[in-house]
Each structure stands twice: as C-alpha cells, then as structure tokens.
C-alpha cells in the first residue's frame with residue numbers, strides 16, 4: 001500500500017515537472033491563472049461593493065440626485081439608526097420570523113425525516129411529493145398563498161374554521177395574524193430542505209449501532225438520545241445555519257404575501273432596507289443599515305459555526 | 314447444561330445461502346471458536362444466536378430456553394461487533410456504563426462506577442475513562458467495545474473478530490487476558506475469527522465453517538491431527554498443510570482407498586541422509602522459524618526447517634517425510650485415517 005502511494009506520488013511529481021517545463025511556468029503561476037478570474041470576479045461584485053457601501057454609509061449620498069454634492073457626515077447615519085424605535089421594531093419582527101420558522105422547521109423536518117427513514121412502501125414517492133414546495137419559485141408560492149389565505153374564499157380559513165370554529169380568518173390583513181401567515185408559508189416551503197439534510201444524517205448511521213443498542217436493551221428514547229441525535233445534529237445545525245441566514249434576509253415571499261403590512265407588522269429588516277434605499281432614496285442612511293445587518297449576520301454566523309465545530313468533534 | 318444450541322438452522326439472503334443446515338451446541342462455560350475464511354457465514358451464525366437475524370428454519374436455544382422467535386433484548390447475550398459499535402460523542406465511561414443502565418438491569422451509580430472501573434483496568438483503558446470515544450485509537454475503541462460486553466454477566470458472549478484491529482503485541486496480551494476472564498467468569502463464549510492461531514490458543518473446541526456449513530467441530534488438538542476434510546486441514550496450521558496425491562513421494566502405505574495425503578510442514582525433514590532428491594525454491598525467515606518451499610518430482614511442498622539448518626534458494630538436498638504422521642483422505646476429500654491415531 002505505502003509502496004503504491006509512493007509510486008503514484010512520484011509519478012505525479014514527474015508529470016508536474018514535465019508540465020511546467022513545457023509551458024515554462026512555475027506551479028504558483030499556474031495556480032494563479034486558475035484562481036485569478038474567480039478572485040477578480042469576487043473583487044468586482046463582492047469586495048468592492050462592500051467597501052463602497054461602507055464609504056457611503058458615512059455620507060449623505062442620495063442615488064436619485066446624482067448632481068448633489070456628496071458630504072461626509074461621520075457616524076450620524078449610525079447614530080440615527082441605533083436611536084430609532086422603528087429600527088428595533090423591524091429587527092424584532094425579523095428575529096420573531098427567524099426563530100419561529102427555525103423551530104417549526106426543525107421539529108417538523110426532523111419528524112418527517114424520521115418517518116421517511118423507516119423505508120415503508122412508497123417512501124421515495126412521498127419524499128418526492130414532500131420536496132415539491134422547495135422547488136417552486138417564492139414569487140409563485142407567495143401569490144398562490146394569498147389566494148389560500150383569502151378570508152372568505154380561501155381554503156385555509158375554511159379548514160381552520162371547520163376544526164376550531166374561529167370564523168373567517170384574515171391571516172394577511174390582521175395585525176395579530178400577519179406575522180404568523182409568513183411563518184406558515186415559509187415553513188411549508190422550506191421544511192423539506194431541513195428534512196432532506198436530516199435524512200442525510202439519518203442515512204449515515206450504520207445499522208450495527210442500533211443493533212448494539214438493541215442487545216444492550218436500550219429503549220427508544222435512549223436509542224434516540226445516544227445514537228440518532230448525536231449523529232444527526234451536525235447535519236441539522238448546518239441546515240439551520242443555511243436557512244437562518246436566508247430567513248434573516250427574507251424578502252421575496254413577504255413582498256408577495258403582505259408587503260410588510262398591515263402597517264409595518266411584517267416589515268422585516270430587508271424589506272425596510274429596500275424601502276429606505278429605493279423608495280425614499282436615502283442611500284447613505286440605508287447603506288449604514290445594510291452594514292449593521294451585515295455585521296449582525298456575520299457575528300451570529302461566526303458564533304454559530306464555532307458551536308457547530310464543537311458539536312462535530 | 315447447554316449454553317447455546319443451533320438446530321438445523323438455515324439462513325439465506327436472496328440467492329446467497331449464508332448458513333446451511335447448521336447444528337451446533339456450546340456447553341455452559343465453554344469457549345467455542347468458529348473459524349472460516351471470509352464469507353463462510355461466521356458473522357451470520359453469531360447474529361442468529363443473538364437474534365439480530367431470524368433463521369428461515371431451525372431452532373435457536375440460549376441457556377436451555379427456546380429463543381428462536383425472541384428479540385435480542387430477551388436473550389440476554391452480549392455482542393462484540395466486527396466494527397466497533399460505540400455510542401459516538403459519549404465518553405468511554407458512558408459507553409461502558411450504558412448496558413448497566415438499561416431497563417430491567419438498573420444498578421445503582423456506585424456499583425456501576427465500580428464495575429466499569431474494574432473492566433477498564435482489566436482492558437487497560439482505565440486512564441481513558443473520561444475521553445470521548447471518537448478521540449480513541451482503533452485499538453482502544455475495540456477494547457471499549459469488548460469492555461461493553463464484559464461489564465454485564467450475560468448468558469452468552471458473542472464476539473466477532475474482536476482482536477482483528479489490534480497490533481500483534483496487544484492481541485497476544487488480550488488473548489491471554491480473554492482466556493483468563495472466561496475461566497474466571499465461567500463464561501460461555503462463541504468467538505469468530507479467521508486467524509488460526511487465535512483459534513488454536515483460545516478454543517476449548519473449534520468449529521470450522523465452509524460456505525455456511527459446519528465441517529468439523531472438535532478440540533484444537535483433534536481438529537489439527539484428525540481434520541475431517543482437506544478443507545478443514547487447510548484451515549489450521551501455518552504454513553498450510555501439503556496435499557499430495559497418494560502414491561507420489563513414496564507415500565504408499567496408506568489405506569487402500571486413499572486418494573490424497575496431507576503432510577504438515579513440520580513432518581518434512583530437509584537435509585536428510587537419504588530420501589527424495591529435492592530443490593529449495595525459496596526460503597522464508599520468520600525469526601523463530603524458517604520455512605522452505607521445496608520442489609520434488611514437480612510437486613511443491615512447504616517445510617518447516619529445523620533450527621540450525623540454513624538453506625538457500627537454488628540449493629539441492631534430500632528430504633524425508635515422516636509418513637507415520639500423514640493424514641489420508643479419500644477421493645471426496647474426506648478423512649480416512651491419520652498417523653497420529655494409528
């Protein structure tokens with residue numbers, strides 16, 4: 001074995017040497033040629049805009065008035081943002097949305113994964129059915145859920161009324177229900193994603209672990225606690241990381257469903273951001289808000305990844 | 314009292330017959346080793362005893378009770394898996410204590426701590442009790458999984474190649490330790506291996522499996538000296554027994570229906586004063602012993618050289634065969650007689 005590996009490595013270095021002789025390029029030069037375009041692209045569409053946004057966040061720039069002189073106003077945008085009651089409201093709405101969607105999606109997604117993993121007849125058929133919402137466009141999903149949510153003609157209100165006798169429910173129009181209306185749709189759409197990753201985790205558990213537990217007379221709860229959960233947790237946490245970041249930036253579904261209303265009950269951070277930037281054209285101010293959101297996600301994400309690595313090891 | 318019994322057990326997986334009409338009985342306190350090459354059905358046999366597989370037909374008894382239809386938990390057996398099957402993300406202590414915390418077997422915390430400590434010391438993992446099992450080396454994991462079986466006092470221990478991933482030194486130590494533990498606990502063990510040395514040293518009896526069938530079950534000595542078939546003869550002894558057509562090499566004094574003769578490498582004397590002309594083809598020094606591949610009359614034989622004889626490839630010599638130890642087989646490769654018993 002080590003012999004073989006050595007021979008392969010030697011063959012590789014030989015072919016490397018030949019390749020570099022032919023083109024007269026060092027390995028480093030070739031490496032740069034390969035990654036150069038990607039780095040340029042990254043600089044052009046990621047790094048530069050980020051730096052430019054940071055610059056704008058310290059100015060009074062308005063994108064709809066290109067002729068107006070741009071004035072450096074220091075941290076005034078930030079001071080106004082952090083002092084504003086409204087901003088905290090938008091962030092709270094966002095946190096409410098992210099936390100509840102994650103809770104529902106973890107519980108339902110993990111549950112579905114456990115069911116599907118039993119490999120009953122037709123399991124793969126049902127998997128495909130369950131995955132459909134995830135594959136639809138958010139614009140389409142948002143639009144048809146507005147029909148489903150119709151208080152008089154929609155099926156949602158009808159079903160809830162049928163079982164709970166609540167009368168007609170105006171999910172989108174009522175201040176109390178609107179935040180839940182977007183949570184329900186997001187859960188409907190993205191639970192399959194969490195389920196899929198949980199299923200990958202479950203499938204990675206070898207049978208003999210459960211067999212050993214069976215011989216040790218472990219009960220169902222112990223099997224779950226000692227085997228299933230530790231093995232699935234890294235997958236689950238990864239799914240939550242992806243979905244959490246996505247939902248922190250949630251925009252499309254909510255625009256289609258409630259457009260932030262009624263009032264500003266479902267005005268999530270990114271929806272407010274779009275309003276400030278492209279309806280009120282307060283470019284400098286919204287740049288500062290964007291930077292605050294970026295730092296928040298980045299910070300939370302980093303903490304989360306640290307925890308994730310700890311769980312994995 | 315019988316520790317465990319299989320009666321005419323069949324087990325197939327689709328087209329594959331894993332176990333075919335297998336009957337065997339392990340006495341209480343006996344150490345039975347199942348020996349066979351890969352795919353012989355060793356693991357399947359253990360799984361049938363454990364209840365992880367249910368037989369297509371036949372009966373399974375553990376501690377004199379018919380358990381054919383009972384689930385593993387009801388059989389009170391311990392299983393050491395071929396792969397270490399430990400609970401990930403838990404410490405060595407948690408893994409060892411787990412079987413003692415199972416429902417119906419609950420011990421108080423103090424006795425659990427004591428028992429786990431004893432076993433860990435015995436397997437020399439006492440200093441690792443607080444480590445996570447994912448941080449252990451392969452050998453340590455294997456010892457934890459052996460320990461997880463030993464903390465309990467089940468009716469029957471089932472061990473599937475438990476020493477295969479350990480280094481030679483540790484394997485030897487644990488072999489001795491395991492034998493001692495088995496005597497101390499008066500434990501009934503069915504142990505699977507394809508290592509003939511392990512089989513010879515550990516077993517009270519060896520069962521030799523060939524493609525799902527039990528070819529022979531005997532004490533190591535009998536199995537070595539009177540192998541039931543050519544196949545069984547080839548399973549024990551290293552290097553393998555030489556199988557020669559009867560009549561060649563002057564092997565004529567066997568029973569009249571003998572078709573082939575088995576000669577153990579240690580029964581060939583090289584550098585003899587008289588005997589067949591032979592050429593040394595290759596020599597293998599193994600430290601404590603030297604093995605020569607010899608060609609005589611177009612037949613190749615392995616011989617175990619006496620200490621003090623040094624030979625080189627290409628050298629010519631004479632060999633003598635101790636035909637009084639020859640083992641005779643008929644045309645169906647079945648044992649007819651052997652020198653050892655006259």
Ligand SMILES: Nc1ncnc2c1ncn2[C@@H]1O[C@H](COP(=O)(O)OP(=O)(O)OP(=O)(O)O)[C@@H](O)[C@H]1O
Pocket residue numbers: 326329330331349350351352353354355356357358395507
């Ligand atoms: N779950 C299964 N599904 C299908 N075939 C199986 C299954 N388990 C075992 N077999 C087949 O049964 C035969 C015996 O397998 P078994 O695992 O008992 O062999 P073994 O003697 O333990 O081999 P090894 O030394 O490689 O572990 C093999 O041909 C194997 O392919």
Ligand SMILES: [Mg+2]
Pocket residue numbers: 355356357395473
């Ligand atoms: Mg096996």
